[in-house]
Amino acid sequence: MNDLARTVEALLFLSAEPISVERLADAAEVSEGEIVEALARLREHYAEGYRGVVLREVAGGFTLATDPVAERAARRLLARPRTPPLTQAQAECLAIVSYLQPVSRPEIARIRGVASESAVGTLLERGLIEESGRSRFGATLYRTTELFEKLFGLSGLDALPDPSAFDPSPQEEGELRERLLRAGEQRAG
Amino acid sequence: MNDLARTVEALLFLSAEPISVERLADAAEVSEGEIVEALARLREHYAEGYRGVVLREVAGGFTLATDPVAERAARRLLARPRTPPLTQAQAECLAIVSYLQPVSRPEIARIRGVASESAVGTLLERGLIEESGRSRFGATLYRTTELFEKLFGLSGLDALPDPSAFDPSPQEEGELRERLLRAGEQRAG
Amino acid sequence: MSLATLDLDLEVFHGPFDLLLTLVLREEVDLLEVDLAEVVLAYVEHLERAGELDLEAATEFLVLIAALLELKSRLMLPQEEDEGLDLEPREAAEELLARMLEYHRYKAAAEHLHERLAAEHGHRYRSAPLPPELRRISIEAAEAAYDPELLARAIGDLLRIPPPLDLTHVRRPAVSVDQRLRHLRDLLATRNRFSFDDAVKGADRLTEAVTLFALLELYKAGEAKWEQEVPFGPITVVPTQ
Numbered sequence: 001m002n003d004l005a006r007t008v009e010a011l012l013f014l015s016a017e018p019i020s021v022e023r024l025a026d027a028a029e030v031s032e033g034e035i036v037e038a039l040a041r042l043r044e045h046y047a048e049g050y051r052g053v054v055l056r057e058v059a060g061g062f063t064l065a066t067d068p069v070a071e072r073a074a075r076r077l078l079a080r081p082r083t084p085p086l087t088q089a090q091a092e093c094l095a096i097v098s099y100l101q102p103v104s105r106p107e108i109a110r111i112r113g114v115a116s117e118s119a120v121g122t123l124l125e126r127g128l129i130e131e132s133g134r135s136r137f138g139a140t141l142y143r144t145t146e147l148f149e150k151l152f153g154l155s156g157l158d159a160l161p162d163p164s165a166f167d168p169s170p171q172e173e174g175e176l177r178e179r180l181l182r183a184g185e186q187r188a189g
Numbered sequence: 190m191n192d193l194a195r196t197v198e199a200l201l202f203l204s205a206e207p208i209s210v211e212r213l214a215d216a217a218e219v220s221e222g223e224i225v226e227a228l229a230r231l232r233e234h235y236a237e238g239y240r241g242v243v244l245r246e247v248a249g250g251f252t253l254a255t256d257p258v259a260e261r262a263a264r265r266l267l268a269r270p271r272t273p274p275l276t277q278a279q280a281e282c283l284a285i286v287s288y289l290q291p292v293s294r295p296e297i298a299r300i301r302g303v304a305s306e307s308a309v310g311t312l313l314e315r316g317l318i319e320e321s322g323r324s325r326f327g328a329t330l331y332r333t334t335e336l337f338e339k340l341f342g343l344s345g346l347d348a349l350p351d352p353s354a355f356d357p358s359p360q361e362e363g364e365l366r367e368r369l370l371r372a373g374e375q376r377a378g
Numbered sequence: 379m380s381l382a383t384l385d386l387d388l389e390v391f392h393g394p395f396d397l398l399l400t401l402v403l404r405e406e407v408d409l410l411e412v413d414l415a416e417v418v419l420a421y422v423e424h425l426e427r428a429g430e431l432d433l434e435a436a437t438e439f440l441v442l443i444a445a446l447l448e449l450k451s452r453l454m455l456p457q458e459e460d461e462g463l464d465l466e467p468r469e470a471a472e473e474l475l476a477r478m479l480e481y482h483r484y485k486a487a488a489e490h491l492h493e494r495l496a497a498e499h500g501h502r503y504r505s506a507p508l509p510p511e512l513r514r515i516s517i518e519a520a521e522a523a524y525d526p527e528l529l530a531r532a533i534g535d536l537l538r539i540p541p542p543l544d545l546t547h548v549r550r551p552a553v554s555v556d557q558r559l560r561h562l563r564d565l566l567a568t569r570n571r572f573s574f575d576d577a578v579k580g581a582d583r584l585t586e587a588v589t590l591f592a593l594l595e596l597y598k599a600g601e602a603k604w605e606q607e608v609p610f611g612p613i614t615v616v617p618t619q
Contacts, residue, residue: 001239003258009241010259011266013202016506019266027266050190052198065509069192070199074512077200077208077216081516083523087319088532095532111536118316118336125205125505127513146517152529153522161526166534176533183539203512205505245501257500271502275492284487300480302441341491342498355486356479366475 001045004030005038012042012055012064020061081127083151089119094128098148098160100177102132102141111184193223194230201231206335207250248338249345272315272340278308283317287337288352291321291330384424384439388416395421399442409450418443441481448474553585558592566602566617574604574613 001009007028011019021039025032039055039062046055046064054067066074086094093116096108108116120142123129128151132143144157154160164170172179190198196217200208210228214221228244228251235244237256245254255263260271275283282305285297297305309331312318317340321332333346343349357365384395390411391398398417402409421439508516565572574593578586593615596602605614 001241006239006241006256007259007262010255010502011241011262013242013253013504014255014263014267014502023266027262029262029265050195052190052195052200053202064202066199066203067195070196070203073196073200073216073218074203075515076218077204077212078508078512078516079519081520082206086524086528087313087316089314089316091528091532092536095529096536098529099533114310114314116314118314121505122316122336124507127507127516130507147513147520150517150520151522152524152526154526159526161530163530163533163537166531168534168538172537180533180536183537186539202504203508205503243501252503254501254503260500260502263502271499272495275495277488280488280491281484284484284491287491288484288487300484302444302477302481303436339503340498341494342501343494350490352483352487355483355490357482362475362479365478366472 001041002038004028004034005041008035008038009042009045012062015063018056018058018061018063023061081147081151087119089116090122092116093119094123094144094148096180097123097129097142098144098157099163100180101143101157102135103143104135104137104139104141106139107181108142111180113184113187190230190234191227193217193219194227194234197224197227198231198234201244201251201253204252207246207248207252207339209250213251245342246344247342248335252339276308276311278305279311281305282308283312283333283337286312286318286331287333287346287349290332292332293324293326293328293330295328384421386417386420388413388420395439395442399446402446409446410453412446412450414443414447414450417446445474445478553588555588555592555595558585558589559595562589562592562596562602562615566596566615571614571616574615577615 008024011024011027021032021035024035028035043055045051046053048054048067052067052070053064056063056065089112092112093108096111097103100107105116105120108120120129124131124142127145128148129142130145132141135141148154149156163176174182197213200213200216208216210221210224213224213228217224232244234240235242235253237243241256241259242253243256245252264271278301281301282297285300286292289296294305294309297309309318313320313331316334317337318331319334321330324330337343338345356362386393386395386398388398391407395417398407398412402412421443425436507513562577565577574589578589581589593602593604597604600618602615603618605616606612
């Protein structure tokens with residue numbers, strides 16, 4: 001495998017979604033023809049029936065996916081979702097998403113007063129939140145998942161507990177979103 | 190590659206977190222010895238320098254990661270750096286937490302000689318350390334996370350070098366002591 | 379901005395701070411002759427020129443200057459007062475050494491972490507949600523593991539606005555230097571000479587301190603001077619003739 005084929009393999013590995021030849025060429029700073037050639041080399045390595053991961057061409061481009069040979073083991077591995085305790089940052093991000101959904105990452109950062117990349121990434125990985133389109137400013141929006149509801153034993157989003165029991169200043173006016181943003185901005189000073 | 194090696198490859202590809210030999214064996218319904226063998230086969234396929242993806246042992250388990258050959262293209266594709274570098278203050282706090290965990294912030298401050306609130310806050314935010322209960326004086330204790338081990342390529346905390354490796358040699362230490370003592374006695378005379 | 383770029387121009391030393399430190403430790407420069415306040419001032423100027431506070435460099439500087447100050451203050455104490463100290467000079471040096479070594483250890487460990495992270499540069503991990511068919515499985519098998527109250531509690535924490543600093547407990551000083559200046563001038567005019575104790579009889583500590591400050595003002599203005607025969611003995615204030 002030459003360096004370009006290796007690079008294409010790494011890019012396909014990293015991306016959760018299919019990548020077009022055009023985007024691959026742009027990322028690797030080579031022509032589309034060279035990408036097509038690298039993909040042909042990769043295809044030899046990922047011939048079906050030989051590997052646990054296969055190269056697929058789907059609408060929108062190329063992607064790596066697991067071979068059905070591993071399905072039973074994958075089900076067993078994932079049978080019980082891992083539920084390590086949430087860190088404070090993760091709990092805050094999840095609370096913001098669950099009460100305000102859909103909500104964008106910049107909004108989460110404004111409310112928390114700090115960038116929240118790592119916590120949001122972990123929640124996505126664990127399947128507690130998912131993407132839900134884009135805001136009119138182009139930021140990715142997030143919402144909670146069905147898995148989230150099951151792991152919190154909620155019959156639906158309307159079963160979320162009323163936060164007013166923990167509200168430090170219930171006399172404050174305004175919608176929850178507006179108040180959270182205001183508090184976040186004051187904390188950030 | 191046999192079916193078991195293919196299955197292990199698929200499981201490593203699917204899981205966002207490193208998987209221990211024990212969990213792999215459980216998922217694939219084979220013995221740990223067979224998993225170790227399958228991992229050895231996989232390792233041949235993923236020998237560094239030949240592929241865009243490499244097999245790594247980190248955070249107490251096995252996982253796949255990209256090879257640095259693809260870093261430039263990965264950065265262009267994902268439009269974000271792998272992980273921002275640490276500042277000196279953050280690195281010092283992280284070193285103290287990694288060796289003395291669980292450790293409280295006052296203890297970190299005592300060793301560094303300055304308050305370390307902001308550095309500790311950033312490490313928490315970036316998911317490199319997390320809270321781990323309270324000391325008997327009520328101070329929050331911190332420990333490192335699995336993400337820390339992943340990002341620093343550590344197979345486990347015991348893969349950190351013995352901290353005494355960072356101490357000055359007995360000779361250097363002796364000289365420093367001499368100087369301090371002579372300075373202390375000199376004022377008398 | 380690193381400490382290596384902090385250039386000092388002192389009476390006994392001219393050069394970078396790092397070098398000064400080395401020379402002090404090698405005793406090629408006598409710490410007793412180094413004006414540490416000058417070093418601090420030079421550092422502050424250095425910060426101002428840089429236009430920003432580099433917390434890391436500041437941290438390093440503070441640790442080093444604190445160690446130097448501690449050492450120097452021990453050097454400056456007169457010999458006969460040693461008995462009164464909590465620490466003998468040997469112990470003091472040992473304690474200082476232990477602290478410097480401990481910090482040194484974690485500073486070097488931090489360097490090691492920097493190198494490790496740099497060596498890992500280029501190894502990225504995959505972070506992707508599960509494929510839809512497997513996502514289903516984990517939802518089916520999922521059981522309640524978290525308490526929903528933790529979400530409401532987190533919202534409560536996020537709604538908290540830090541209270542503005544409460545300054546009501548900080549009383550304005552009940553005495554002013556002007557008042558105490560008037561008091562001292564009255565005493566000088568009526569009694570010619572008087573003891574400082576008399577001037578502050580029945581007064582609280584704050585008033586005593588302000589009175590001492592007023593006395594210094596009088597001295598500066600050339601209106602009064604004082605006599606004190608033994609350390610901690612009575613102070614007698616007399617007008618300047």
